[in-house]
Every structure is written in structure tokens, then in C-alpha cells.
Amino acid sequence: MLDSPETPRSEILSDTTNVRESLHFYASQLPTPVTSLDDGKPKRRISQSDETPAKRPRLMTGESSKDTINVDVEVDDVAAVKRRGCRRVAFRTLGLDSNGYPTGSHRMFLPSRNILQSFVSSNTSDVFKCHSRTVDSFVTPPYACAYSNGAKRDGVPLLAVATEQGSINILDTTKRREWDCEPVRVTMEPHENGIFDVKWNADDTLLATASGDKSTRISSVETQQLLSILDGHTSTVKCVAWDPTHRDLLTTGGRDGMLCLYDLRVNNLSDEDEIPARTPVITITAAHGQDKAPGGRQRIRPLPRGVTNILYPDDRPHGLVSSGSFDGILHYWDLRLPSDKPSKRSPKKPSFKPLFSSTIDPTTFHGARCRGITSMSQGSGPSAGLLFALGADSRLYTYSYPTLTPHRTETHPNLQTNSFYVRLATSPCGRWLASGSTSRAGSLFLFDINNAGRIAASYGMGADEPVSPAVRFRGQASEIGAIDWARNMVASCADDGTVRIWRPDLEVYQNCVANPEEQKWEWLWST
Structure with a gap:
């Protein structure tokens, strides 16, 4: 089953965008990249006849000799390079190539926090309401949202919003006039209970919804018909993820601590009902362990620790990373490698163990008590090779991938994430990270993660030096939980029943800063 032909990964991973194209209209606001280490003044050319030590270290390898030179001092900064009169010198400590541009596995990029500050939201054309299915209320809180894969590749920005009442609203968030x-x-309306997660499949034809009714359901986007019901969980299904290498495989995680892998080609139950039901082909119980049973004479079965989030890494087929509600330990699973295989004597289903896990719980860096992970998101582009996790202790954690080693933590004075409804999302270009907050002020936080890889490698575990100060946005009247990115826009869902779209617009932002009292009735911007 799992060895069937796979969808080419080039089609699935084509959502990696070109940062320069998406930000071309902000080029004038960013500092000009260093194209030469020469300040324009005449410098003495270093000749071969100058007296030098017998052995001089080469500062750069892998480039032609005309672009590199040998020097007789240890170069630590750009000023030292200028003092030596070196026109084209590059070295690993600076992370610059012979032309002055970043190089290396984690290149140094220009900060883009000023771009994040320019995000604005119109009070008329960027607000959507989640209408209630009942007559006793007008709106209903949205629990989850997801942009289509086409929206992340600069297609039509279709946003699927899941509500507390089991409804799905597909919104076209294209920029429009007031x-x-x-x-x-x-x-x-695929469910009669709250939907806690919603995901598009690779070609944006199907939607998978995880609900409090203990099921995951597959719906057609074109016909709006319910196609399949996925059973197997004994409690609320908290998260769902499609396998990017195979269109018929998806995995769910639940409050019951189970991971369930489904194959839409396999119909395990009877077809008596109009809608076919399916059971998982692989089930992993107690994926993140179990709570200790209380002592005493009465024996009580320990409860498994819930699974809060799952994701398929971009570069490893059949791999799965999961997080739990108990601590900050992440597990990596290879669904092709069971720990024991069924036999004729023991025909039970094979059991699975994590291929590897985090060795250290980063949530204990700032206290003795461990805290769970509410959401995860993987980096791409400049943040490739990193996993970002939001802890229930209101901190953002960075893990290296594939080792799942925690490197650093980050927080904001107003960031509150003591609820498993709060989500985390990385922009398609891999430069920015968005987080919700349980604060009643309705706060959205945007982080610049351009150089998160370099900082994670530089600082030790638990370091508090920020990747870049977060930008805070306020404008919704209640907690913000669900968020997601399309290209050049981010959506935030609040418990007040509203969905807001935030877009970068430098001209509007500058006008809002210059005339705040006049513009506050029409626009919202960073605080």
C-alpha cells in the first residue's frame, strides 16, 4: 500500500516563493546590500613582495584565486577588512561571499521587520464574519483556518475557516476596494460538532476536517459533498495532515494520544451507509506516553497524553513529526518501520516507536515544570532546516531538523499561549512567523525569522536573545487562535467571530502613522 507510485515532490513543494519578487516594492525601504568591501577611497594594493609570514591562512575555499586573497591577520569584522584594503574578501564568520552577499547553509539576510510593521488591515474590506447556524446568535467562533496550496503559490487566496458549530466557510480574500x-x-457543514483542524490536500480538491465528534471527514471542494468518514479515535481529533508524497494518505492525532494513518483507497467498513466509513490502516497508541496512575488500592488505568500537532517534513517521505500536550519533546516517526511485525502466532497489528525524539525538553529551561506544545510549523527558504513550536508557557521554541535538537527560546511581554487553540504558521517565503495569543486584547504577533538559523547555531540552548523583536497587531475583540499565511497576506481568526486579513502596504501605513486619529476609523496597524 505504502509503496504505490508517489506524486512528484516538485509539484507539491513548488510553493517556495522568491523573496525578492514578493518584496520588490519594498526594495527602496531596505538597506542596500554590501556589494563591495571597498569604501570608494584609493587603497594600497597588496603586492606579492610585501613581507608576510611563511604560512598564511586562506580565508575562503572553493573559489578562484582572483576572488580571494591571503592576509597575515585574523579578520573579525568589516572594518578590519577595510583597513587591510581587501576588495573581495569573504569568510565564514561574516557569512559573505566575494561580492558581499550572504553565503553558507544559513545565510545572513537583511532584516525585514520594517516590512512586518507595514502590515495593515482595512475595517471594511479585510474583515469577514463567521455566520452562525442557529437563530440565537449571529456569529460563531472560528477554531481553525487554512489557506489553499494555490494561495501560497500566488494563486487565488482561498481561505477555509472551520467554526465551533462544525461548518466550513471558504472565503476569497483577494484584495478589494472598500x-x-x-x-x-x-x-x-460536514460536522455537528466543533472542527479543530482543517487541511487542503495537495491539489486543493479535498478538505480534511478534524472534529470533536471523534471523526475526521473528507469533503469535496467542487461539489461541497461529504465523501468519507474516518473513524478510529476514541476522543476529540485535534489535528490532521496530508502526506505530501501521496494523495490518498493522511494522518490524524487526537486527545486520546493516538496517531492514525488512513488510506483513502481502503474501505475497511461496510458500505451499507451512503457515505463510506474507513478505519486506520496504522494506529499508534499512546504516541507521547501516558500519565501516571494515582496510587492507592484502587487501580485506575492511566490516561494517554494528547497529541496536539503533526506535520510531514518537506524533505523526508513517510516521515512524521508530532508534538504532545504534556511536554516539549517532539517525536519523529517513520511509518514504514514498525518496531515489531505481526506473525502467524501473533497476528496483531504491528506497533511503532519513534525513530528518534528530542533529547531535551526546552519547556523546562525557565522552570521545573514541563509544558506542552500547542502548535508547530516548519521553516522554508532562509529558515529551512528549522522547526518552530509554540509552548503553553507563552514561549516560541526553535528546533533543528532532522535531529529535533532545541536551540533557543523567544517570547514577547504580551504573548499568551496558555491554550491549545492558539496556532503558529510560517509564511510561504520562509521569512516570517505568525502567532496568535489568548490575550483578550486580540493580539497577533509577527516574527522576523530571516536569520533564525544563524542565531540558533550561535547561541546555546535556552538563550533569550531575540531573533527579531516581534511586531504586535491589535484589532479583534477577543482571543486569536487560528492563523495562516498566503502569499503577501496573513489571516487571523478571533473568538469574536471575525476573520481579519493583514497585508503589507507601506503607503497606507505611513499615512496611518502620520494621521492616527483620522485613519483609526478605517485602518488597523501595528502597535
Whole structure:
């Protein structure tokens, strides 16, 4: 089953965007890259006849000799390079190539926090409401949201929003003028209970929804019909993820501590019902361990620790990373490698153990008590090779991949994440990270993670030096939980029943800063 032909990864991973193209209109606001280490003044050319030590270290390897030179001092900064009169010198400590541009596995990029500060949201054209299915209320809180894969590749920005009442609203968040009407939305009702996660499949034809009714359901985007019901969990299903290498495989994680892998080609139950039901082909119980049973004479079965989030890494087929509600330990699973295989004497299903796990719990760096992970997101582009996790202790953790080694923590004075409804999302370009917050002020936080890889490698575990100060946005009247990115926009969902779209617009932002009292009725911007 798992060895069937796979979808080419080039089609799935084509959402990696070109940072320069998406930010071309901000080029004038960023500092000019260093194209030469020469300050323009005439310098004495270093000749071969100058007196030098017998052995001089070469500062750069792998480039032609005309682009590198040997010097007789240890070079630590750009000023030292200028003093030596070196026109083209590059070395690993600076992370610059012979032309002055970043190089290496984690290159140094120009800060883009000023771009994040320019995100604004219109009070008329960037607000959507989640309408209630009942007559006793007008709106209902959104629990989860997800942009389509096409939206992350600069296609039509279709946003699927899942609500507390089991509905799905598909919104077209294309930028429109203030007097334009909202585009027609598509509404589906796959569940009668709250939906805690929603995900698009690779070709954006199907939606998978994880619900509090202990099931995951597959719906057609084109026909809005329910196609399949996935059973197997004994409690709330908290998260779902499609296998990017195979269109028929997906995995779910639940409050019952189980990981369930489904194959949509396999129909395990009877077809008596109109909608086919399926059971998992692989089940992993107590994926993140179990709580200790209380002492005493009465024996009580320990409860498993819930699974809070799962994701398929971009570069490893059949691999799966999961997080739990108990601590900050992440597990990596290879679903092709069971720890024991069934035999004729023991025909039970094979059991699985993590291929490897985090060796240290970073949530204990700032206290003796361990805390769970509410959400995870993987980096791409400049943040490739990193996993970001949001802890229930209101801290952002950075893990290296594939070792799952925690490197650093980061927080914000107003960031509150003591709820498993709060989510984390990385932008398609891999430069920014968005986080919700349980603060009643309705805060959205955007982080610049351009150089997170370099900082993670430089500082020790638990370091508090920020990747870049987060930018805070306020404008919704309650907690913000679900968030997601499309290209050049981010959506935030609040418990007040609203969905807001934030976009970079430098001209509007500068006008808002210059005339705050006048613009506050029409726009929201960073605080």
C-alpha cells in the first residue's frame, strides 16, 4: 500500500516563493546590500613582495584565486577588512561571499521587520464574519483556518475557516476596494460538532476536517459533498495532515494520544451507509506516553497524553513529526518501520516507536515544570532546516531538523499561549512567523525569522536573545487562535467571530502613522 507510485515532490513543494519578487516594492525601504568591501577611497594594493609570514591562512575555499586573497591577520569584522584594503574578501564568520552577499547553509539576510510593521488591515474590506447556524446568535467562533496550496503559490487566496458549530466557510480574500461587495463564499457543514483542524490536500480538491465528534471527514471542494468518514479515535481529533508524497494518505492525532494513518483507497467498513466509513490502516497508541496512575488500592488505568500537532517534513517521505500536550519533546516517526511485525502466532497489528525524539525538553529551561506544545510549523527558504513550536508557557521554541535538537527560546511581554487553540504558521517565503495569543486584547504577533538559523547555531540552548523583536497587531475583540499565511497576506481568526486579513502596504501605513486619529476609523496597524 505504502509503496504505490508517489506524486512528484516538485509539484507539491513548488510553493517556495522568491523573496525578492514578493518584496520588490519594498526594495527602496531596505538597506542596500554590501556589494563591495571597498569604501570608494584609493587603497594600497597588496603586492606579492610585501613581507608576510611563511604560512598564511586562506580565508575562503572553493573559489578562484582572483576572488580571494591571503592576509597575515585574523579578520573579525568589516572594518578590519577595510583597513587591510581587501576588495573581495569573504569568510565564514561574516557569512559573505566575494561580492558581499550572504553565503553558507544559513545565510545572513537583511532584516525585514520594517516590512512586518507595514502590515495593515482595512475595517471594511479585510474583515469577514463567521455566520452562525442557529437563530440565537449571529456569529460563531472560528477554531481553525487554512489557506489553499494555490494561495501560497500566488494563486487565488482561498481561505477555509472551520467554526465551533462544525461548518466550513471558504472565503476569497483577494484584495478589494472598500465599496466592493464580499465575493460569494462557499459553506459546508460536514460536522455537528466543533472542527479543530482543517487541511487542503495537495491539489486543493479535498478538505480534511478534524472534529470533536471523534471523526475526521473528507469533503469535496467542487461539489461541497461529504465523501468519507474516518473513524478510529476514541476522543476529540485535534489535528490532521496530508502526506505530501501521496494523495490518498493522511494522518490524524487526537486527545486520546493516538496517531492514525488512513488510506483513502481502503474501505475497511461496510458500505451499507451512503457515505463510506474507513478505519486506520496504522494506529499508534499512546504516541507521547501516558500519565501516571494515582496510587492507592484502587487501580485506575492511566490516561494517554494528547497529541496536539503533526506535520510531514518537506524533505523526508513517510516521515512524521508530532508534538504532545504534556511536554516539549517532539517525536519523529517513520511509518514504514514498525518496531515489531505481526506473525502467524501473533497476528496483531504491528506497533511503532519513534525513530528518534528530542533529547531535551526546552519547556523546562525557565522552570521545573514541563509544558506542552500547542502548535508547530516548519521553516522554508532562509529558515529551512528549522522547526518552530509554540509552548503553553507563552514561549516560541526553535528546533533543528532532522535531529529535533532545541536551540533557543523567544517570547514577547504580551504573548499568551496558555491554550491549545492558539496556532503558529510560517509564511510561504520562509521569512516570517505568525502567532496568535489568548490575550483578550486580540493580539497577533509577527516574527522576523530571516536569520533564525544563524542565531540558533550561535547561541546555546535556552538563550533569550531575540531573533527579531516581534511586531504586535491589535484589532479583534477577543482571543486569536487560528492563523495562516498566503502569499503577501496573513489571516487571523478571533473568538469574536471575525476573520481579519493583514497585508503589507507601506503607503497606507505611513499615512496611518502620520494621521492616527483620522485613519483609526478605517485602518488597523501595528502597535
